[in-house]
Each structure stands twice: as C-alpha cells, then as structure tokens.
C-alpha cells in the first residue's frame with residue numbers, strides 16, 4: 335500500500351513515531367518498488383539482449399543454413415559435373431580410336447587408357463612409369479629422337495609434343511605409333527604433368543615403307559636399285575673425299591645371259607639372277623653394297639678401300655664366286671661375267687662419272703672376249719666418243735646414199751664357172767672414207783640400225799641379180815649376209831618375200847648367209863623362220879663355220895642348204911697344219927648331210943688344189959677375185975674370168 339505525505343499529516347500521526355515508521359516503511363516500499371522496477375528493467379533488458387542474441391544466432395543459423403543449402407547445391411552440381419565429366423571422359427576414351435595417356439612427371443607415374451594397352455597388346459599397368467616405358471617399350475633406335483622431342487617441348491621450342499616411333503608389341507615385333515601430347519608447368523616453368531594420345535599408324539608406316547622399298551629396291555632380287563646406289567655412293571664419296579681411302583664401282587654383266595633367258599625361259603633367268611645377287615651380297619656384306627642396275631647388270635660399290643690392290647682382290651673374289659655353279663631348278667649353270675671398274679678419285683670425281691667409266695670398262699671387257707674385268711682407262715673414253723660420232727654418221731648412211739655393195743664371185747670347182755656372188759657392204763663416208771663392215775656392222779647391230787641397212791642390202795642385191803639376168807648373163811645366185819638382229823624381227827620372212835616379189839627374183843637365186851650367232855638368240859623361233867623361207871625356195875648358208883660354236887648337233891637342226899667354211903681353216907691348209915684333216919672331214923660330213931660346201935678366203939693355189947681334191951663345191955677368195963664394185967662384177971661375170 336502506498337501513503338502520500340498529505341495522508342499522514344491529516345491523520346495526525348505527523349511527526350509521531352508512527353510517522354517515521356510509516357515513512358520508513360514507505361521508503362522501504364519505495365525502495366523495494368524501485369528495486370523491483372530496476373530488476374524488472376534489468377531483466378527486460380537482459381531478455382531483450384538475449385532475444386537480440388537469439389535473433390542474431392537465428393539469423394546466423396538461417397544464413398548458415400542458406401549457405402549450407404547453397405553448398406549442398408553446389409556440391410550436388412559439382413558431383414553431377416564430375417559424373418558427367420567422367421561419362422564424357424569414358425565416352426572419349428572408349429569412343430576414340432586412340433589410346434590416351436597421362437604422365438605425372440613429378441612422380442613418374444604413367445597411366446594409359448585401356449585402348450592404349452590394347453593397341454600394344456599389353457596387360458594394363460604393364461609399364462607404369464615413363465622410365466620403364468623408355469627401356470622396355472620404345473624401339474632403341476627411336477629413343478634418342480623421342481627424348482629430344484620431349485626436351486624440345488619442355489623447353490618451349492615446340493608448343494606440342496608430337497613424334498612417330500616404334501613400340502614393342504606383345505605379339506612380337508614393333509608397331510608404329512604417333513604420340514601427341516602437351517605438358518602443364520608449375521610457377522617455376524617446370525613440367526609437372528603431361529597428357530596426350532597414341533594413334534596406331536603401323537598400316538600407314540608399312541605402306542610408306544613398302545613404297546619407299548619399291549622406290550629404292552629391286553623387286554626381283556631385293557637388291558638396292560640404281561637410285562639408292564647413287565644416293566649411298568654420293569654420301570660415301572663425300573665422307574672419303576679428304577681421306578686416303580679409295581671407293582670403287584664395279585659394273586658386272588653376266589656373259590650370254592640372254593641365251594639362258596631365251597633357251598630356258600625368263601623364270602629360270604630370274605632365279606639365276608636372284609641366286610647370283612644373294613651370293614654377291616654375302617661377299618661384300620661388311621664392306622659395301624650390291625645394286626641391280628637393270629637386266630643382268632649388277633653394280634658392286636666398295637667404299638673406303640685401303641688401296642687399288644684391295645679393290646682388285648674383291649674383283650677376283652667376285653669373278654671366282656660367279657664361276658661357281660649356280661643351281662636353278664636342279665640344273666647347274668656355269669656362268670661367267672665381264673666387269674668394268676672405276677675407282678675414286680683416279681677414274682672420276684663424282685658418282686655419275688665413275689658409273690659411266692665403270693660401264694665403259696665393262697663394255698671394253700665384253701668386247702675383248704668376255705669373262706674378264708678391266709679397270710677404266712682414258713682410251714676407253716676416247717673409243718666411246720669415237721663410237722658415238724660413228725653412230726651419229728651411221729644413222730644417215732642410207733638417206734645420204736653413202737652405202738655401196740661390192741660383189742665377190744663364187745667359183746664352182748666342178749664347172750669352173752662363176753655361178754654366184756656374195757654381196758658385201760661398204761660405207762663410203764665423207765668423214766671416214768671407206769669404212770669396213772667389220773667396223774660398223776657390230777655398231778649397226780647394237781643400235782638396231784642394221785634392220786634398215788640390211789633391208790637396203792637385200793633389195794640392192796636382188797636388183798643387181800635381176801639386172802645381170804636382164805643383160806643376158808644367165809641365172810646367178812646372190813648371197814646376202816643377214817644379221818641375227820634382222821632375223822629376230824617379227825616381219826623378217828615377210829620382208830624377204832616382199833623384196834623378192836618387188837624385184838621379181840626367183841627365190842632359189844637368193845641365198846641368205848647366217849652365222850652361228852642365230853644359235854645364241856631365240857633358237858626355235860629363228861629356225862622356224864628359216865624353215866619358212868626354205869619352204870619358199872630361198873637358200874640358206876651357214877657362214878663362218880668353224881669360227882664359233884660349230885656344234886654339229888645344232889647343224890642338223892638348222893634348215894640350211896650350204897656350209898661356208900671359215901677362212902681360218904682355209905689359212906691352215908697353207909701352213910700344212912693338222913687342221914687340213916679337219917677341213918677335209920668337214921667337207922665330207924657336210925656332203926653326207928646333203929649340204930653344198932663353200933670355202934672362203936681362198937688365196938693360194940695350194941689351197942685351191944687341196945679343196946679340189948676334197949671335192950669342195952665352191953670357192954671364194956682373192957685367188958678368184960676380191961669383192962668388186964658393181965660395174966666390175968658385171969664385167970667379171972661376162973668374161974667369166
């Protein structure tokens with residue numbers, strides 16, 4: 335209860351002790367009230383504070399909750415992204431044709447995708463460090479290149495790492511891969527991680543290699559071809575330029591290889607070449623290389639020889655090796671070769687010149703009887719230049735009217751009459767004067783010019799014969815020399831028939847002289863053509879019998895009508911050599927075979943007497959007459975000597 339001062343005064347208590355008590359109580363009450371009020375306020379304040387704190391906490395909690403929610407969302411999202419990334423990664427890894435790899439450079443751990451391992455045919459994790467990779471997987475020859483390529487990328491010279499190299503495959507052998515990659519670097523510029531891919535490029539590489547092989551190696555023998563030889567030789571010469579070493583090129587040509595091809599067929603010839611190639615390769619395996627130049631021409635290249643003697647020693651070995659029998663399809667072939675050698679720097683200071691000179695030396699070896707080797711010398715070069723000039727002039731002979739035919743009488747021993755002529759070719763050159771057929775016919779044969787020249791001879795000889803007949807000289811036989819190069823022409827029989835038809839000469843007054851070289855080339859084919867001509871009535875004589883193979887077996891197979899004994903045998907008659915007996919036997923044998931015998935190069939009375947005694951049918955030689963120009967030949971027949 336609360337009392338005011340006016341209440342106390344009215345009641346008369348004032349200033350009695352009650353008043354004091356009352357005042358005291360009042361004060362107490364007031365104090366009490368004040369106190370209570372104060373506490374209340376404190377409590378309220380405290381409550382308010384607490385409330386504020388709670389509010390703050392609540393807000394914070396709410397904020398945290400929001401944050402958590404956001405975090406959760408983010409986590410959820412990143413998890414989703416990771417899941418998606420994983421899926422993409424998986425798809426890429428599986429869908430890609432390439433193997434993928436990651437290399438932690440710091441720890442040297444290398445991880446390769448399944449496809450990558452499959453590519454190599456290795457179990458996963460078989461090689462899990464780059465170091466092992468280098469040692470066990472990379473082809474040792476490619477390793478330095480791979481390391482260098484990595485360094486180029488790490489040093490910033492190449493923005494990417496890219497290299498093709500061989501890796502060992504579990505199936506054995508090596509596969510080619512293309513490895514691409516890129517590294518990430520730390521703040522010091524050091525590479526820390528690298529990732530990339532492998533692509534299997536074996537098929538492409540093998541195709542490339544096959545093409546390269548085809549471009550540089552001979553398909554039949556597997557030997558280097560001329561392109562590779564030239565490249566290798568050039569490189570080798572550049573190395574030996576300032577040394578005391580010699581480099582040699584040996585040009586080899588198998589003797590009579592064409593005969594083997596023609597007789598046994600090309601497949602035999604091919605096998606023979608393969609076998610020879612192998613043996614020659616083995617011979618120089620440590621010191622040089624063997625290349626196929628073309629056909630039956632093989633070149634040995636011997637770089638860095640100590641001396642010319644060493645080159646000669648190899649040439650000797652090579653010749654001996656080739657002489658060893660070569661077995662093809664169960665048959666032993668005994669072959670020989672001719673070789674020409676040019677040595678650097680003596681015989682040329684570049685590969686082209688050396689090859690040219692070795693070829694020239696080989697040609698010289700061939701023409702000087704085959705089965706030998708010769709070193710190049712300058713005279714060979716001069717001979718070739720001369721030959722080239724001769725060839726250029728020879729091409730124009732027919733057109734320029736520089737060819738002449740001389741006629742040498744053939745004398746019948748029984749009737750003592752001239753019954754025929756042999757047409758012998760002369761070249762009246764404004765540059766060289768009168769050129770012997772012995773000098774230009776081999777060249778004409780080599781260049782094929784003999785075909786045109788030979789046709790001209792045939793026509794002229796037939797015209798001459800008809801002209802004699804027209805002037806009332808009676809019927810004479812004209813013998814025309816035919817080169818084997820003419821005979822092997824497809825239309826040879828036709829050409830002869832046409833000339834006979836054109837000139838009107840009866841075939842039996844034309845005699846074709848062939849040499850034993852027809853036995854060397856396309857024997858069956860040639861025999862067939864000769865038989866065809868024979869059936870038309872044309873006579874065939876085998877010229878120079880005894881100077882070549884003189885095989886009686888072949889003689890029987892040839893459709894010939896006459897045999898011309900070579901001058902060599904007739905010369906021996908004068909000397910009184912035991913070949914006299916042979917000449918007699920040849921005449922006898924020829925008669926037994928129904929052949930007419932002509933002795934050529936008869937110069938002496940002694941020879942004449944002997945041949946008469948042996949019943950030789952015809953003689954031809956200076957004793958009767960030298961070959962005569964057309965007018966004299968005409969007169970000679972009229973006077974009948």
Ligand code: C2E
Nearest residue numbers: 758759771772791815816817935936937954955956957961
């Ligand atoms: P061949 O057919 O054996 O001709 C005989 C050669 O011996 C001729 O040389 C002739 O002049 C020569 N001769 C003839 N009698 C004697 C003699 O008593 N003593 C000496 N020492 N020699 C004599 P030629 O005219 O120089 O002809 C050489 C070779 O050239 C011929 O040898 C023949 O193989 C070839 N030949 C000539 N003309 C032609 C032709 O038109 N075509 C072809 N493909 N070859 C021809």
Ligand code: MG
Nearest residue numbers: 756815847877
């Ligand atoms: Mg002749």
Ligand code: MG
Nearest residue numbers: 877878898934
């Ligand atoms: Mg002859």
